[in-house]
Amino acid sequence: MALRPPRHGGIDEAKTLLPGGIPEGETLDFSISINPLGPPTGLREVLVENLDTISRYPEISSDTLTEGLALYHGLSPDHIIVGNGTADLLFSLLPQFSQRQALIPYPTFIEYERVCGLYGWAVRHIPPVDTREFTFDVQRIVESLEEGAILFLCQPNNPTGRCMEPASLETILDKAQRMNMLVVLDEAFLPFTDFPSAAPWVRKYEGLVVLRSMTKSFAVPGLRLGYAVASPGIIKRWKAFLPPWNVNILAQAAGVFCLEKGKEHINRTKHFIREEREWISSALREITFLDPLPSDANFLLIYIDSEALTASDLYLSLAERGILVRHCGSFRGMGERHIRVGLKSREKNRRLVGAIEAVVEGRAHSVSEPVESQGNILV
Numbered sequence: 001m002a003l004r005p006p007r008h009g010g011i012d013e014a015k016t017l018l019p020g021g022i023p024e025g026e027t028l029d030f031s032i033s034i035n036p037l038g039p040p041t042g043l044r045e046v047l048v049e050n051l052d053t054i055s056r057y058p059e060i061s062s063d064t065l066t067e068g069l070a071l072y073h074g075l076s077p078d079h080i081i082v083g084n085g086t087a088d089l090l091f092s093l094l095p096q097f098s099q100r101q102a103l104i105p106y107p108t109f110i111e112y113e114r115v116c117g118l119y120g121w122a123v124r125h126i127p128p129v130d131t132r133e134f135t136f137d138v139q140r141i142v143e144s145l146e147e148g149a150i151l152f153l154c155q156p157n158n159p160t161g162r163c164m165e166p167a168s169l170e171t172i173l174d175k176a177q178r179m180n181m182l183v184v185l186d187e188a189f190l191p192f193t194d195f196p197s198a199a200p201w202v203r204k205y206e207g208l209v210v211l212r213s214m215t216k217s218f219a220v221p222g223l224r225l226g227y228a229v230a231s232p233g234i235i236k237r238w239k240a241f242l243p244p245w246n247v248n249i250l251a252q253a254a255g256v257f258c259l260e261k262g263k264e265h266i267n268r269t270k271h272f273i274r275e276e277r278e279w280i281s282s283a284l285r286e287i288t289f290l291d292p293l294p295s296d297a298n299f300l301l302i303y304i305d306s307e308a309l310t311a312s313d314l315y316l317s318l319a320e321r322g323i324l325v326r327h328c329g330s331f332r333g334m335g336e337r338h339i340r341v342g343l344k345s346r347e348k349n350r351r352l353v354g355a356i357e358a359v360v361e362g363r364a365h366s367v368s369e370p371v372e373s374q375g376n377i378l379v
Contacts, residue, residue: 030352031326033189033299033342035219037272040265043218043257050253058249061239065247065255069227072259073199078232081239082255084246086188086211086226087111092241093209093228094119097182101149105136107159107331109186112152125332132303133293134160134333138168142175150182155198156189159328159340161295163195173205181207188213191266192273192298199229206231217266218258223251273298276343283353287360299342301328309363310336317359323352
């Protein structure tokens with residue numbers, strides 16, 4: 001049974017996809033990818049201490065957090081804009097530009113294409129090298145650049161988890177600048193990798209916009225908090241397209257705390273992710289039909305190497321066991337051959353591997369076992 005591919009992960013969307021709903025009890029949600037260690041120690045107390053502040057308006061433009069972010073990146077505050085998550089910023093960015101032509105390598109985060117469609121922009125898609133690992137071809141991207149267009153890049157890419165080497169990224173940015181292009185570089189998952197941020201490069205590349213997510217880095221998706229780094233000219237125009245008080249007062253307090261105390265938390269998270277990614281990749285390689293693909297991020301793209309098992313089969317069978325994974329069918333160019341899983345604790349990762357192994361072994365057994373039908377043996 002093929003299901004309607006989910007637009008995003010998460011429990012709420014799963015409820016709309018599963019005929020019988022989600023089983024009662026604990027649901028392990030591997031379909032979303034946030035910090036597996038949760039929020040930094042002390043953040044809960046900060047939020048409780050600031051509860052009384054909800055009776056007043058937040059800072060109109062998140063000035064305190066903006067100054068902290070500028071210091072963190074070694075830039076001036078006029079290079080920074082704060083939003084109610086990076087989606088808030090993405091959907092308010094395009095109206096200030098007149099290009100109306102976008103270039104998007106695929107597969108990637110589906111909201112890039114959606115926001116372009118919302119504003120009536122034409123989209124030209126840049127295909128990957130292959131349809132197993134979906135590797136981006138840097139030379140193909142460079143050759144596809146067009147005068148005055150906007151290029152969307154995801155670093156690391158979602159759903160593949162792969163990062164582009166800084167030298168390759170510079171090659172793209174150099175040509176984009178010569179062609180008067182805007183490049184939107186989404187670094188939502190970059191803090192989980194060992195790759196450097198391109199944020200300081202906004203001083204060199206006037207058309208570079210870097211999106212950053214504190215929601216994912218510090219596991220606060222319910223608070224919604226993100227920011228962008230760009231040239232002062234872009235930031236000034238951008239703010240005119242955002243409503244005042246677009247970030248709530250608790251999210252502002254959380255952001256300031258995470259900047260002050262979060263560096264050690266992120267370093268511990270990166271070490272944790274490296275260990276868990278290696279462990280779960282090794283465990284999944286032992287399972288028939290499955291090939292966990294290389295990743296630099298806090299999630300894995302898994303290739304299902306069998307016509308006997310689809311992404312829908314695996315998604316639905318795991319959901320019946322109270323485990324959610326990301327069906328990748330809604331990503332352009334992908335279908336029933338891939339799922340994505342976020343990394344969690346070793347105990348939870350063991351439960352995921354065990355459940356996948358039970359589903360796959362059951363499917364392999366049913367395929368190999370002869371079935372009697374009207375005197376004929378079907379195999």
